[in-house]
Amino acid sequence: xxxxxxxxxxxxxxxxxxxxxxxxxxxxxxxxxxxxxxxxxxxxxxxxxxxxxxxxxxxxxxxxxxxxxxxxxxxxxxxxxxxxxxxxxxxxxxxxxxxxxxxxxxxxxxxxxxxxxxxxxxxxxxxxxxxxxxxxxxxxxxxxxxxxxxxxxxxxxxxxxxxxxxxxxxxxxxxxxxxxxxxxxxxxxxxxxxxxxxxxxxxxxxxxxxxxxxxxxxxx
Numbered sequence: 001x002x003x004x005x006x007x008x009x010x011x012x013x014x015x016x017x018x019x020x021x022x023x024x025x026x027x028x029x030x031x032x033x034x035x036x037x038x039x040x041x042x043x044x045x046x047x048x049x050x051x052x053x054x055x056x057x058x059x060x061x062x063x064x065x066x067x068x069x070x071x072x073x074x075x076x077x078x079x080x081x082x083x084x085x086x087x088x089x090x091x092x093x094x095x096x097x098x099x100x101x102x103x104x105x106x107x108x109x110x111x112x113x114x115x116x117x118x119x120x121x122x123x124x125x126x127x128x129x130x131x132x133x134x135x136x137x138x139x140x141x142x143x144x145x146x147x148x149x150x151x152x153x154x155x156x157x158x159x160x161x162x163x164x165x166x167x168x169x170x171x172x173x174x175x176x177x178x179x180x181x182x183x184x185x186x187x188x189x190x191x192x193x194x195x196x197x198x199x200x201x202x203x204x205x206x207x208x209x210x211x212x213x214x215x216x217x218x219x220x
Contacts, residue, residue, distance in 0.1 A: 003127045007082065008132060010085060010133075011152065012130050015062040063102060079192075082121050085111060086111070088111070125144065127146075128146045128148060129145050130175065146168045149172070
């Protein structure tokens with residue numbers, strides 16, 4: 001059985017949200033200052049920050065390395081990522097080029113309308129979602145799509161609240177081994193049995209053997 005998983009662009013795939021705060025002098029600080037900026041600055045300015053952050057893409061594009069490694073691992077298990085955004089200014093062709101440049105095979109990218117919860121791919125519910133936007137995270141969770149919620153300095157309060165209210169929200173600080181274990185658990189819950197794809201490694205080994213044999217013939 002084949003399955004899809006969702007990857008939010010701004011803040012999860014593209015490291016754009018924290019720099020957007022830093023550019024405005026809003027930096028990580030005490031617990032109270034973080035709470036203040038999340039509730040009174042991030043929440044009202046969320047869409048503005050995400051939309052404005054897209055301008056940074058053409059100037060200094062940054063993919064989160066941990067997210068790229070996670071996606072590559074999931075692809076090796078046979079799962080397909082769907083990269084999505086609600087940001088109307090995001091240039092999807094640039095995102096596609098960036099993903100292909102780092103070895104993500106056949107990346108699917110799409111816009112999500114405001115009224116669309118964005119949990120379906122080809123009419124099927126995604127296995128899980130990587131998300132940092134609180135509203136999209138809880139929206140997916142209540143529709144039965146588990147969320148690996150990437151906690152930042154701007155969404156810590158929401159992460160604490162939503163993870164306590166809904167078991168489908170799993171909070172992580174980094175898309176690493178913990179996120180992998182959560183994803184694998186959801187794969188099993190969906191009765192999807194994946195087999196690691198060793199084809200790339202096999203090709204490398206095959207090429208090495210071929211080059212060795214050719215060198216042997218030439219030097220004899």
